[in-house]
Amino acid sequence: MADIRPTDQELYLARVAAALRMPDTTTREITEELAAHLADARDALVEAGLTSDHADREALARLGNPEDLASGVRRAHQTRRRLATAIGPAVGATIRGAVVGYFFGIGVLTLAAILAVVVIGLIGSTLHLSFGGYDTGWYSGPVTLFVAAYAGHGIPRVFASRSERWVEDVRFPIGLIGAIAVAVIALFVIRLPLDAGTVAVLALTPVAFVVGAVAASDRPRRRLPIAVFGGLLVLATIASVAAGLVTARWNGDHAFDGPTAPSLGVSAWDAPVAEDAKPSGGGLTEYGGVPLELSAAWDTDAGRAAWRDIRAEVWRSGPPERPNLLDSAPVMVVAATVDTPQWASASVTFPKATDRAWYRVALTGLGPDGRRYVLADGGEPTKVDYVGSAWDWLTTR
């Protein structure tokens, strides 16, 4: 049987390779160069009269300690200049990774949507679910996380290769530095209409980046393992069905229960007042504008004078397709000003709050009987987004 034990030279070169901690291609070139050197040295020593074994040992001894040699060569390669020149390609790799992550995320979620529809078709009657269209609005969150993870995953390999380092030596610092940069952008720089889900996604973006960066390794690049892909698909499918369930339940709880939006109060037209006290005009001016301007007009001074404590009321409600009021009292009132004897108006600036999105507004006043009546109804719910950074959102009381 042939002797398959490694030679001293092979062991020496293996120790050099392990101590180099550099990319495979560079390591191969360096060990090949040293192997050629050892072969030349050995031949010269044999010519000089040494035995073959002695020449082998002497050649290795002249190269010195393999770890010291590797350390010297590594220092020669891993220069600050190489580190600096690796930054540009690493940024390019981040962008490429983000694009791949975007399309991969869309692909997984689309596949999950198809599976979810099949699942709902199979078990929908048991869960009292029916398929009436698919809401892909929630996709933006997972896709953002895919983008962050793939962006993080793309950097270490390129940075390591360009700076002649091991991926495993750079992935943690890159993950940390990148996560800080991503966190600053996600939490402080990006300003969006926000809700709790969007803020959660933005807060998780640095985590996804770190996970992607740390998953990079020196081992040959492999396709995403089937188990990981399958796991992602199952999770996304469950999330899709769960989102359908939640939406169905929410819709059930907040179903619009009338042919017209529920009234914010008794109309001034039904108040026990003279005809000239019933508003002849007004309503929302600059509909949809912020601040909202609400007004009411009367034909006579006496008509307006019949009303006291005229004010704008802001009520929480569902969106236009579910305009039910969510509370038994307005969340905000703003006293109106009497601009002319026949005209009252109020300007509503919505508070920057994190838990209210849709509002209905009305101008109301106390009638002669002491009851409050609606002088002007703002109509359909107005959406007021919380626009700002995630940090603003998190720190808003």
Add this chain to the structure above:
Amino acid sequence: MAPRFLGTQLLKGTTPLLVLTVLADGELYGYEIASRIRERSGGAFAPSEGSLYPALHALEADGALEATWRTSDRGPRRRYYQLTERGRGMLAESRDQWASFVRGVSAVAAGGRSNG
């Protein structure tokens, strides 16, 4: 007899100069560079072969050398080094520095001998 470490330390600092000098005559691979230095010094010294490769790779990273793989009729393929324009400039500069260093050390050494 001079302390042994003195020769080793001196040689370490001069390895880049020695490498650039022998490569001024044309391209060589690693083992040839070590042999050429040994020959030129009359066998008096040669850089440690373990420190030769870090020096070669550092000079290459600095842009002083260019390396090319070449196959040969006998033996494995080898990595040949040759001077670049930058390397020639570095050689000239290193020679000047070395001459200045030798003059300075010689002056001090000569003074020491006269006082002893």
